[in-house]
Amino acid sequence: MTRRAFIKTGAAAGFALSLIGGGALAQDTIKIGLILPMTGPFTSTGKQIAAAANLYMAQNGATVAGKKVEIILKDDTGVADVTRRIAQELIVNDKVTAIAGFGLTPLALATAPLATQAKTPMVVMAAATGIITERSPFIVRTSQVVPQIAGPFGEWVAKQGMKKVVTIVSDYGPGHDVEKWFTDRFKANGGEVVNLRVPLQNPDFSPFLQAAADFKPDALLVFVPSGVGTQFMKQFVERGLDKSGIKLIGTGDVTDDDILNTIGDVALGLVTAHHYSASHDSPENKAFVEAFKKATGGLRPNFMGVAGYDGMHALYEGLKKTNGAGGEALVNAMKGLAWTSPRGPMSIDPDTRDIIQNVYIRKVERVNGELYNMEFATIPNVKDPSKAK
Amino acid sequence: MNPEHRRIAAKYLADKWRWKPLEYVFWLAALAAVWLLPSHHLILNEIMITGLFAMSLDLILGYAGIASLGHAAFFGLGAYTAGIFAIRVTGDPLLGLALAGFASAGLGFVTSFLVLRGVDLARLMVTLGVALVLGEIANQLTWLTGGADGLQGVTIAPILGKFEFDIFGRTAYVYSLIVSFLLFLIARRLVISPFGLSLRTIRDNPLRASAIGTPVDRRLIAIYTVAAAYAGIAGALLAQTTQFVSLDVIALHRSADVLLMLVIGGTGYLYGGFVGALIFKGLQDVISSWTPQYWTFWIGLILVILVLIGRDRMNLAVATGLARLRGKPAPRPRTIVGDR
Structure with a gap:
């Protein structure tokens, strides 16, 4: 045998072996591609979800229906075309059973057509715009939907006897959603709303705060990306608006558990609506928070973390039902799942594949030296109102 | 210019024009992939x-010395033009490509007049500003661009009606x-020409360039427009x-990323962008x-090492290695491709 022929034969044998090996592996292993922003401005989202997903696997074992489950974690840096490319590679090269993660709306929307094309179930664990689940019949969501929070909150605020509210939202998609749904429901219940929008890039709020104060509202609703929230609250307090009788309210994004302690005392008394608080009073949540802190060296889980945890739960339960099969069967198996999550009772709507969950009204308080969102009212089993026909 | 100078210049260009072995290697490898x-x-x-994209930045940075922090403005305009064209008019990719090139060239031409004013720092600010303004316009025109959610429903027809994506x-x-x-190929033709040489003159000394009769502004407008079309x-x-x-x-x-890649790959020889993109993305x-x-930590570390060692020295090491293999004497300390 010449050297060249030897190399050729060797290569062919290796290739054949790898094919056989690959085939055997595909049968015994269920691969889940987890695509998250692990670097860049949205690192916190990625960190929370990855930690929670790993925690779920550590607690529930890495085997489902007799098959080994493996997470392939990929960093998309929060850029949509990268997310899509990674999802495509995971589907084509790694032959994953499902893809999961998706930190922001455009990232999920960019990937949605792929899920349809490849018939790969796609679990959205963070992105929150209403339309996402309508973009592919293979999408299941375990995070939250913006109208689901903002709509009922508008209704609740109106019922507290408030007549006039000013909304200040960042001028981009999610901000517009919050503004629309809060305003609609608040007005429908007899309130009066003034809408203000602040540029996403410009965090100087003083002119807007002044304009808001001039309307003399009962409350001021704020929605800004989580990091910017701190600045907003500081300026709110600096201008003495907290003492003028105007209540500051918002969706829970502003008092994210992950950053609440660094915001500091300016956040005290802030009333928000959201679906998860690390202080939620239930045995499931106590166990979750404790285990999460232990696994991450003291990090407090936030709504992103719990969505990652529940996303893994949905996948595990679905895979149990399908006996490890993916594709359409897995999506169907996840439809209608209901369980008690650390956030409280939740289920996957069989019609829309979107999440149904409680929305809690909370107030920021200092408990045991730390700031927490303390839940004091519950709006049970909220469906996404934007999909209610 | 006397005949002797003319002859030297022509010979210089002819030398440059000849394809180097490494250039064949690069494109054949890309094809083999x-x-x-x-x-x-x-x-x-x-x-x-x-x-x-990085090569288009090289055209203005490496050849004309225009530092830009807003080159993504043209990239983004091209992307949106092609996307919106596919949704609203036709999914034909080649038409979309041409239209995107023209749209960006138009923007490049218009904004080039801003770039002419001021030097490095002012240019950084101006280019950055153009990109920011365009970004905000794209964010606001939700009905056209999809705003923060992104542009959806782009479907592209098969190329020439045959090759489906x-x-x-x-x-x-x-x-x-x-x-x-x-x-x-077009860019190579463009920079290895009297036009390309005049650009380098402008890069190295704009004052002298205008003193010897080079129309500095016109040249800069031209190359900026071309680079914008490429982006x-x-x-x-x-x-x-x-x-x-x-x-x-x-x-x-x-x-910023594309600037970084160009710095990794090296400016002023057209391949820098490709090499930088390959190294960075790879x-x-x-x-x-x-x-x-x-x-990101490891990438950062590699960048620091790259800067400490210096690209020229690394290229020299490679060139020396190649020369030894061929049994020739080691080359003089200069880059192997291009002449910077």
Whole structure:
């Protein structure tokens, strides 16, 4: 045998072996591609979800229906075309059973057509715009939907006897959603709303705060990306608006558990609506928070973390039902799942594949030296109102 | 110019014009990847597009000395033009590509007058400003661009009615490769010419360039417009091959990344962008699959090392190695391709 022929034969044998090996592996292993922003401005989202997903696997074992489950974690840096490319590679090269993660709306929307094309179930664990689940019949969501929070909150605020509210939202998609749904429901219940929008890039709020104060509202609703929230609250307090009788309210994004302690005392008394608080009073949540802190060296889980945890739960339960099969069967198996999550009772709507969950009204308080969102009212089993026909 | 000078200049250009062995190697390797690396077409497509984008920046930075922090403005305009064209008019990719090139060239031409005013720092600010303004316009025109959610529903027809874009990214890569190669040929023709030489003169000393009669402003406007068209076509390639456009095509990090890649790959010889994109994206892909959280640390470390050693010295080491293999004496300390 010449050297060249030897190399050729060797290569062919290796290739054949790898094919056989690959085939055997595909049968015994269920691969889940987890695509998250692990670097860049949205690192916190990625960190929370990855930690929670790993925690779920550590607690529930890495085997489902007799098959080994493996997470392939990929960093998309929060850029949509990268997310899509990674999802495509995971589907084509790694032959994953499902893809999961998706930190922001455009990232999920960019990937949605792929899920349809490849018939790969796609679990959205963070992105929150209403339309996402309508973009592919293979999408299941375990995070939250913006109208689901903002709509009922508008209704609740109106019922507290408030007549006039000013909304200040960042001028981009999610901000517009919050503004629309809060305003609609608040007005429908007899309130009066003034809408203000602040540029996403410009965090100087003083002119807007002044304009808001001039309307003399009962409350001021704020929605800004989580990091910017701190600045907003500081300026709110600096201008003495907290003492003028105007209540500051918002969706829970502003008092994210992950950053609440660094915001500091300016956040005290802030009333928000959201679906998860690390202080939620239930045995499931106590166990979750404790285990999460232990696994991450003291990090407090936030709504992103719990969505990652529940996303893994949905996948595990679905895979149990399908006996490890993916594709359409897995999506169907996840439809209608209901369980008690650390956030409280939740289920996957069989019609829309979107999440149904409680929305809690909370107030920021200092408990045991730390700031927490303390839940004091519950709006049970909220469906996404934007999909209610 | 007396005949002797003319002869020297002509000989210099003719020397430059001849293809170097490494250039063949580069493009043949890129072509071979179509068959040899079938599972990497998606990342290769991204590298090729980014490389083309970086090359367009090289045209203005490496040849004309215009530093830009807003080159993504043209990339983004091209991407949005191609995406919106595909949704509203027709999904034909080549038409979309051409239109995107023209749109970006138009913007490049108009904004080039801003760039003419002021020098380095002012130019950085002006280019950055143009990109920011365009980004905000794209954010606000939700009905047209989809705003923060991104542009959806882009469907691209098969190229020439025959080659459909597949999920493996094969068509996408071949398409990007061919477009990039053709544009590269044009760029190569452009910079290895009296026009290209006059640009270098302007880069090295604008005052002297105008003293010897080079129309500095006109040359800068011309190359800035061409570079903008190139960036627009790169953006269109991305929009067409991913069938999605979002605001981050225009974001500051894209302008900064491409500048970084160009610095890694080296300016002023056209290949710098491709090499930089290959190194940056390749390393990112490999390292981030080992450590999705901390890959930026390793990239940063490699960059620091790169700067400390110096690219010229590394190129020299490679060239010396090659020369030894061939049994020739070591070359003089200069870069192997190009003359910077």
